[in-house]
Amino acid sequence: MKSKLKNFSLLTISTLIMAVGIYFFKFANNFTFGGITGMAVLVARFTPLSAGDFSFIANILLLIIGFIILGRDFAAKTAYSTILLSISLSLLERIFPMSKPLTDEPLLELVFAILLPALGSAVLFNIGASSGGTDVIAMILKKYTSVNIGRGLLFSDMLFTAAGFFVFDVKTGLYSMLGLIVRSALIDNFIESLNRSKYFHVVCTDPKPICQYIETTLKRDSTLVSATGSFTGDNKYIILTVLSPSEAVKLRNFIRGNSPGAFLLISNTSEIIGKGFHSV
Structure with missing residues (x-):
């Protein structure tokens, strides 16, 4: 019971940390790294769907794939984290609507857009869960290949990140590419530190x-x-x-x-x- 309570607390806290980093620093600056949430930035640009709502739909689809391939325990933890993350992002969009970034320092905001989600993701991976999205793809790659989590995320997110060059501008694309590379390295380092x-x-x-x-x-x-x-x-x-x-x-x-x-x-x-x- 104590172990289950600890895992539940870690799932909740790490997911909320991710939500803060994604909404206040990533969405607001149009950073496109980070898989589904990165793709959500692109979708929100061209469709009526908000970034938070698109993340919810895409995460549910990938969660089903994770349940089939990675098992019930992984799916249960990831389902909770995915739903909590999606609901948190949707609530933040409605409670704290943002029309521009918090500051006029994109590099500073990039640091928090990287650190907070990377820390949250590392905690989730460490207890056998994920926040959904392309994290599920990275977990599948780790299970069947020698690719570690960070490298798996780098491979799975590269396409969405590169799209930022064409959808927004070169500056945003470069920031996003930098964010993807640093985030992938940080997640592996965080996991190693936790263990x-x-x-x-x-x-x-x-x-x-x-x-x-x-x-x-x-x-x-x-x-x-x-x-x-x-x-x-x-x-x-x-x-x-x-x-x-x-x-x-x-x-x-x-x-x-x-x-x-x-x-x-x-x-x-x-x-x-x-x-x-x-x-x-």
Whole structure:
């Protein structure tokens, strides 16, 4: 129940963050990167449909495709996020109608048009959901190919972004292309940051207090490997464990105070699959 509540909160908050970035900074400046919402800018230019209403229709169609290919759990989370995003955009259009950008600094607005949706998308991808649209296409590409999320978004959104050169002007098209490239890179970096853990190699002569601290205080597990020092020939032990960044600080401080002779190798990793981390 706690896990479901956490996922629901993350779905809601990340989707609302995306809605703010898309409506106030992306739609207002006619930036065309970002798949369906980018295409919505183009459609709103030539049809009676508003950008928010078009996003809702297109997202429903892609959601059906996602349900068929990616499964029920993904579809349920994405359906909630898609509907919430579409409703939020439609409400913002009616509550805060905008006839021009918030500022006269397009580069500043581009930064927020990139950062807010990229952060929201990264959180959604990280919990096995998406905001719909071409994010669904990126998830399908990730499932069946070696293409990562960011690159998948770059491929799927390139056409809509390029259209900005012809529909609006070169300046808007260039801003949109820059936004697409930066957003694609940021999403992968955000996802990696959200999943970042610390991988420990601890070489010591007495592993018992360290292992006990890991198990009883940090509530984690570890693997113990027998080893021999190549220079001294002494018997050694290598403790292998993976911890969150905050847990890593605690373990490092414990070893420093209680096993000062231990040798530590600590590295960053974001691909941890197993109990306590991500399932396969």
